[in-house]
Amino acid sequence: MKRVFIMMLDSFGIGAADDADKFGDAGSNTLGHIAERCARNQADNGDRSGPLRLPNLEKLGLGLAAKASCGQLPAEFEPNPEIIGGYAYAQEISSGKDTPSGHWEIAGVPVLFDWGYFPQHKNSFPQELLDRIVEKAGLPGYLGNCHSSGTVILDALGEEHMRTGKPIFYTSADSVFQIACHEESYGLEKLYELCQIVRRELESYNIGRVIARPFIGAKAGEFSRTGNRKDYAVEPPAPTVLQKLTEEKQGEVVSIGKIADIYAHTGITRKIKATGLEELFDKTLVEVQRAGDNSIVFTNFVNFDSDFGHRRDVAGYAAALEYFDRRLPELLALVSNEDLLIITADHGCDPTWSGTDHTREHIPVLIYGAQVPKEFLGKRMTFADIGQTIAEYFKLSPMDYGTAIIKFD
């Protein structure tokens, strides 16, 4: 029975990429800097304290992959851990450091064109676009129209939004048009409809995603975003390995969390909604147990990125990693002889870095399974090596990019 389980720790970079300087990210290191702060007791909160403890990920080669990536073992990591899987690090060839680029490249389809962006920090969106959106959606106006952190902008504009019914429009260094509206006073369905209108109006702008950002709460300081976030992505520019599995082998691809949205629902046969690390992990275990031959179970652990990386919350990120690590044995126990478990990431989001954007980093590629050599599997020249490995494993037609990391009989 052939099954692949992909655990995407959203934003879990392990050291600056060779081209990080082009992004202003030279020296960034999501894992390295978290471990450093933890070792100095600067990442203590109610949930955790002291050095970063990830014993199960260390056995899968996380520390050694990080050392190969940036030259330094994460602080307080074991220099000679018992190794139970194959480990590598990979660089990105896609032009951006955004979530769809990282995910699509992992599935064998790098984004070699340039996305459209809204680079101006104030008055970010073109007036003609805003005018069309106001007209098509019948809006009383809009708020924001700037670059912002999605939580900061709620405190600044959430109350005015509730008073006026004007949606909050904002963007970031990514190719995104984000819309925050109150889930109750504005309404969730109305927000989703607005996002669909904006998606259509953006056609000529080459924007990767429109993102619905519903929130709740009565006043500034009390607003919080809900799990009803929805991403409206454009489709990948070529068939991903997920699509190939469904088309060439009539296989099953189960999306847990926001995976389906990121691939614009292409190559996905079943979608499981889950909010928060615990539920994402619980539902992953259920689906792994259910998975049959020729299937992929693919989970995006978004909270690393959205709750801790973008929020520059080092202690929160560390606690979340430790939680994931504590639960890992439950997953490892379900990996049977022929299966492959791949733990990886889509970009970095160093919580010690300036600003609130992603960081251009190498990603870890940790592969666990009876057929995997328990050794360093090299520097991978593109994330697409993961997609090519999966294509090779399922005996699909080869992807256009990437080299298989492991050969299978």
Ligand SMILES: O=P(O)(O)O[C@H]1O[C@H](CO)[C@@H](O)[C@H]1O
């Ligand atoms: O600050 P928030 O709203 O979390 O925004 C972040 O989330 C977006 C999508 O992942 C990114 O573009 C980033 O800017």
Ligand SMILES: [Mn+2]
């Ligand atoms: Mn991401």
Ligand SMILES: [Mn+2]
């Ligand atoms: Mn992000």
